[in-house]
Amino acid sequence: MTTTTTPSLPIYLDYAATAPVDARVAEVMQRYLTVDQLFANPASRSHMLGWQAEQVVEQARRQVADTIGADPREIVWTSGATEANNLALIGYMRANRERGMHLVTSTIEHKAVVDTALALESEGFEITWLTPGHDGTVAPEQLRAAMRDDTALVSLMAVNNELGSINDIAALAAIAHEFGAVFHTDAAQAVGRIPLDVVAQEIDLMSLSGHKSYGPKGVGALYVKRHPDIRLEALIHGGGHERGMRSGTLPTHQIAGMGEAFALMHKEHAEDQAHIASLQQRFLAGLADLDGVVANTPLDRAVPNILNLAFEGIDGESLLMALRDVAVSTGSACNSASVDPSYVLLGVGVPRVLALSSLRFSFGRFTTQDDIDHALTLIRHAVSGLRTLPR
Ligand SMILES: *Cc1c(COP(=O)(O)O)cnc(C)c1O
Helix, strand or coil: CCCCCCCCCCEECECCCCCCCCHHHHHHHHHHCCCCCCCCCCCCCCCHHHHHHHHHHHHHHHHHHHHHCCCHHHEEEECCHHHHHHHHHHHHHHHCCCCCCEEEEECCCCHHHHHHHHHHHHCCCEEEEECCCCCCCCCHHHHHHHCCCCEEEEECCCECCCCCEECCHHHHHHHHHHCCCEEEEECCCCCCCCCCCCCCCCCCEEEEECHHHCCCCCCEEEEECCCCCCCCCCCCCCCCCHHHCCCCCCCHHHHHHHHHHHHHHHHHHHHHHHHHHHHHHHHHHHHCCCCCEEECCCHHHECCCEEEEEECCCCHHHHHHHCCCEECECCCEECCCCEECCHHHHHCCCCHHHHCCEEEEECCCCCCHHHHHHHHHHHHHHHHHHHHCCC
């Protein structure tokens, strides 16, 4: 295969897929790898290097806990939010069969929840799939109507990764509790974007990811409430790490990186959000005079860093192709025969053709005004080019 070289890097507007590691985080991570550094196994009890590595892990645990108002002992390290979602759903449902076999979730959850719920269904658990409104959120009354005596768990995401829509997790958690169920939320996209406080919002289980918040990929955490104790069946067996909930040698560098990234997110969220909101305004203003641009994102109840837009009359894949120098995402799934539109957009009632004409733009800490202006020029050029093609 020959590779074509692009003159410069594409403008990265895909922060919701992953964010670069903040240089300050990378600097911290580098302290725990090589022979002259603190590379020891944090579970080694027999020497000082092990204890020191353990202290690094415990400091990161505190940093992550502080970001969500938790106790450090309630943080279980995982390989990412995908594993955290698996552990929350499978671990809770399997360990609490006597409580009930019913799980409530929604059709627009991340695949790591959707596919996990489907796996539970094939194990004999019963799933109720809530359809969110057009604004991408689940209304509390909707959840109330779905609750049953045997509902053991409710899993609803805090911020949707394709739309940016924000669920009222405190209200949803309150309803779950009214019916004696446990409430889990996937907060991978929520950290530093919306206020998170597991005590005030009465969250029992919360999935977190390092790399959506300028930390490394391959690390995440599950918050597991301690009082009253939430019982989970482990998915990964071994040395009994993480209070038996998740075995495996802890990756000190990944964990220290996630801790630092979350501490920065916590400290700088106001500046980050102001910066990103101004970029979003600039981006929207730059498209305002283009005809047929429809926001799928509910702008009045969404995070400012995710903007899902439909370009009427234009095929999203063609637009993506024309926008080679802008890294964005469609949310659609390609298979050999056809392109399936995003199940999230379909799930909130976006018509199929419009879903196929949609792109997700997502901004971050390192996005600049120049990035936005340059992207706007390329988008306007691509859109007018595709609209003048004979169809
Ligand atoms: C990215 C993402 C995940 C998966 O997180 P990983 O850490 O990559 O496993 C889960 N849920 C949501 C909402 C996400 O955006």
